[in-house]
Amino acid sequence: MKFIFADSLDYVDPAFDFLADRSPAERQPYWDDAYPHEIMGYAPYDGVLVSRGIVGDHRVKGKYTASQARRFGLVGARKFLRLDKPQFAHLDIFGDCGAFTYAGEEKPPYTASEMAEFYDECRFTHGCSVDHIIFDFDARLTGLDGGTQDAKARFDITLENADAFWREAHAIGAAFTPLGVVQGWSPGSMAEAARRLVAMGYDYLALGGMVPLKSPDIKLCLEAIRDAVPWTTKLHILGFAKADDIDSFHSYDIASFDTTSPLIRAFKDAKQNYYLPGDGLGLRYFTSIRVPQAIENPKLQRAVRRGTFRAEELVRLETAALGSLRAFDQGGASVEDALHNVLVYSAALVEEKPYADCSDSPALRKLAERYRATLTERPWKQCGCAICNAASIDVIIFRGSNRNKRRGIHNLAVYKNHIERLDLKRAVKRPSSIPLDLCAAEQ
Numbered sequence: 001m002k003f004i005f006a007d008s009l010d011y012v013d014p015a016f017d018f019l020a021d022r023s024p025a026e027r028q029p030y031w032d033d034a035y036p037h038e039i040m041g042y043a044p045y046d047g048v049l050v051s052r053g054i055v056g057d058h059r060v061k062g063k064y065t066a067s068q069a070r071r072f073g074l075v076g077a078r079k080f081l082r083l084d085k086p087q088f089a090h091l092d093i094f095g096d097c098g099a100f101t102y103a104g105e106e107k108p109p110y111t112a113s114e115m116a117e118f119y120d121e122c123r124f125t126h127g128c129s130v131d132h133i134i135f136d137f138d139a140r141l142t143g144l145d146g147g148t149q150d151a152k153a154r155f156d157i158t159l160e161n162a163d164a165f166w167r168e169a170h171a172i173g174a175a176f177t178p179l180g181v182v183q184g185w186s187p188g189s190m191a192e193a194a195r196r197l198v199a200m201g202y203d204y205l206a207l208g209g210m211v212p213l214k215s216p217d218i219k220l221c222l223e224a225i226r227d228a229v230p231w232t233t234k235l236h237i238l239g240f241a242k243a244d245d246i247d248s249f250h251s252y253d254i255a256s257f258d259t260t261s262p263l264i265r266a267f268k269d270a271k272q273n274y275y276l277p278g279d280g281l282g283l284r285y286f287t288s289i290r291v292p293q294a295i296e297n298p299k300l301q302r303a304v305r306r307g308t309f310r311a312e313e314l315v316r317l318e319t320a321a322l323g324s325l326r327a328f329d330q331g332g333a334s335v336e337d338a339l340h341n342v343l344v345y346s347a348a349l350v351e352e353k354p355y356a357d358c359s360d361s362p363a364l365r366k367l368a369e370r371y372r373a374t375l376t377e378r379p380w381k382q383c384g385c386a387i388c389n390a391a392s393i394d395v396i397i398f399r400g401s402n403r404n405k406r407r408g409i410h411n412l413a414v415y416k417n418h419i420e421r422l423d424l425k426r427a428v429k430r431p432s433s434i435p436l437d438l439c440a441a442e443q
């Protein structure tokens with residue numbers, strides 16, 4: 001099972017100075033920055049997915065600057081992502097349209113033939129057909145029952161585009177593997193879409209629209225699709241947000257999936273921000289310690305304007321929190337000392353009150369419990385990756401993109417290792433499970 005990382009320019013500055021809290025003045029974004037596979041010294045994924053909508057153009061505003069988008073088209077995906085070294089030659093580069101970027105439009109802004117040309121010219125290894133997201137979902141519907149007029153229109157657009165995309169890819173002798181995207185409003189309609197895609201000639205399908213679905217609903221869709229297509233048809237899940245749940249999906253024989261989830265959770269999740277391998281085959285999570293910049297944080301600035309805090313006072317609390325965390329890391333302060341200084345600063349952030357007035361608040365008590373677990377366990381000392389070795393406690397401090405994305409990249413590496421251990425477990429079990437799977441497929 002391949003873990004494909006969906007990139008949106010997720011690089012960090014290797015020369016970032018944690019003590020001074022800044023990059024060198026002469027830093028050139030992108031050129032001086034390091035992608036996860038550069039800062040880690042190896043690729044913490046089996047491939048990268050780039051969405052056309054993230055690259056952007058005159059129609060869809062992407063994340064790339066105009067000159068980055070131009071260069072991507074000029075030098076191709078592999079060179080742009082700096083995956084053009086021999087040690088990265090085995091990595092896949094998937095492309096999709098980024099249907100979420102134009103979900104509100106009546107039709108996708110790209111044609112099947114221009115996407116086939118884009119993937120081919122930028123030398124992607126895999127390219128997804130032009131899909132249109134369907135937002136409705138009803139797990140109880142079978143066959144083509146139900147579905148709003150809008151959902152049905154999007155279903156037809158997605159399949160018409162897939163048909164044109166397949167023919168175009170063959171007409172231009174494309175070197176990439178075409179994937180037909182499945183969109184539907186129910187397990188039944190998705191199974192029907194999958195069946196039609198296989199009839200067009202596709203042997204690799206990508207399931208779209210899975211982002212908002214819960215794991216049990218995704219499984220119903222996979223079950224229905226698996227029943228409708230030959231067991232040799234490969235399946236990819238686009239935007240698999242339930243990545244940590246992947247072990248429970250193994251019976252659906254997923255060939256690949258893409259996600260950003262381990263990276264994003266480093267700074268978007270309320271408590272599970274730092275991953276470590278757990279006992280057995282699980283993962284363990286730790287809460288990162290929030291020490292935002294006093295002069296930049298909107299909530300703290302509001303407290304200053306309201307007169308609850310003076311700006312200098314907040315800067316003093318911030319410095320004390322950071323200082324005691326570093327002292328703790330070097331053995332010069334206890335867990336409780338570091339925790340106290342962090343909580344005094346957190347009170348301004350969480351309760352917008354001085355610590356003395358709210359030290360017993362439920363929110364602060366909950367935070368104290370999570371932070372104490374993180375500090376007591378010192379997870380960054382238990383990881384041997386290049387990031388944790390170099391950044392030490394800064395990797396667990398929730399503060400600015402250079403720390404937060406480093407933590408996310410560390411998570412990618414732990415996650416990649418997690419997937420490999422799960423695959424290994426399955427490989428050991430495989431001799432007895434294959435005949436069962438074959439029986440199930442033939443029924």
Ligand SMILES: [Zn+2]
Nearest residue numbers: 383385388410
């Ligand atoms: Zn690490």
